[in-house]
Amino acid sequence: MTDHTHPHETIVLATPPDAVPPDAIALAANLLRAGEVVAFPTETVYGLGADATSEAAIRRIFVAKERPLSDPLIVHLAAATQLAGVTRDIPPEAERLAERFWPGPLTLVLPRLARIPALVAAGGDTVGVRVPAHPVAQALLRAADLPIAAPSANRFMHTSPTTAAHVLADLDGRIACILDGGPTMVGVESTVVDLTSSPPRLLRPGGVTLEALRAFLPNLYAPEYAQNAPHCAPESAEPSHAPGQMARHYAPHTRLVVFDAMGAEALAAMRALAAEAQARGERVGALAADEEAATLEDAGVRVARLGPVDDLAAISRRLYAALRELDAAGLDLLLTHSFGRQGLGLAIEDRLRRAAGGSLRTV
Ligand code: TXA
Ligand code: MG
Secondary structure, X not given: OOOOOOOOOOEEEEOOOOOOOHHHHHHHHHHHHOOOOEEEXXXXXXXXXXXXXXXXXXXXXXXXXXXXXXOOOEEEOOOHHHHHHOEOOOOHHHHHHHHHHOOOOEEEEEEEOOXXXXXXXXXXXXXXXXXXXXHHHHHHHHHHOOOEEOOEOOOOOEOOOOOHHHHHHHHOOOOOEEEEOOOOOOOOOOEEEEOOOOOOEEEEOOOOOHHHHHHHOOOOEOHHHOOOOOOOOOOOOOOOOOOOOOOOOOEOOOEEEEEOOOHHHHHXXXXXXXXXXXXXXXXXXXXXXXXXXXXXXXXXXXXXXXXXXXXXXXXXXXXXXXXXXXXXXXXXXXXXXXXXXXXXXXXXXXXXXXXXXXXXXXX
């Protein structure tokens, strides 16, 4: 039988981060060296990896995800010492940022070396690179001894996976292997900084906060993410300055409304919109902080709890699982609100905005 859309029996191998089994890593590394795609956990989200030096292997990522070739991939390295194998030039800022934030959730866009096919970079002459902090990702990268191109391991436009079950839900039968390292620790993707533009530019907020970055890169340019400009994020459906940064992304299938408010104001707005929808016979869900859950449940809203309202690390860790959980619950409308723009709040708000189709709802 030749079924090109389901070319694989997907095998799932348990790889607990505190006791990474060498045989599972060796098997996955051999698959990567043979040009297959393998999903693996990073500290942010699960990635779908392939040999970043092989155009044929990279093509398999795009096919499995149904991702357009215009969306560039991040290349993962075991250590910063391997940078010279993927980039033509290592600017001093890259050295300083790598020293401070790697291994960790920071991607640096640098001039691409010809050894890395243009397909990785959507045809451009740059390459996004990072060294992930997850023990399973580290073990796999060292065993494969290759730079590994890996986007998030979800179908294109869908919510990123933070567990192996999420990967299986999107890609079962489309990829050779999934390494199951349990839920990821950060929960939102890496921060992407373009060091090929002057001044350096923030392309995507993520696991490393803008505040932490600015301490090392005071001239970092981030117009869409200015602290006091909540409405100026890119709202066009065009890929903007950052290729692959679509206004709609990370999206559940169920309609999602995200209020540009916090605290009592946000709760009141969510309850009012829930009541309107319920009056039309609709079933409503909400992503909410633990402290907000009871008020919403009293109003007949199904709640996915994200964590304590002041614990942004917990909220980002739970965000995508909560979105997927509610999306699978057969509801008609999902509600949530911004958790501010400080620290990880900026990445959380960015993902929620895109999951809602591009904008926040003012109250
Ligand atoms: O945390 C993460 O970054 C995860 C894990 C698996 O490492 N990966 C991830 O990859 O989120 P992906 O493909 O879902 O998002 C990569 C995004 C692209 O959509 C694009 O916006 C930006 O990173 N990017 C990558 N390479 C770039 C380049 N050469 N120039 C500009 N932007 C780039
Ligand atoms: Mg992605």
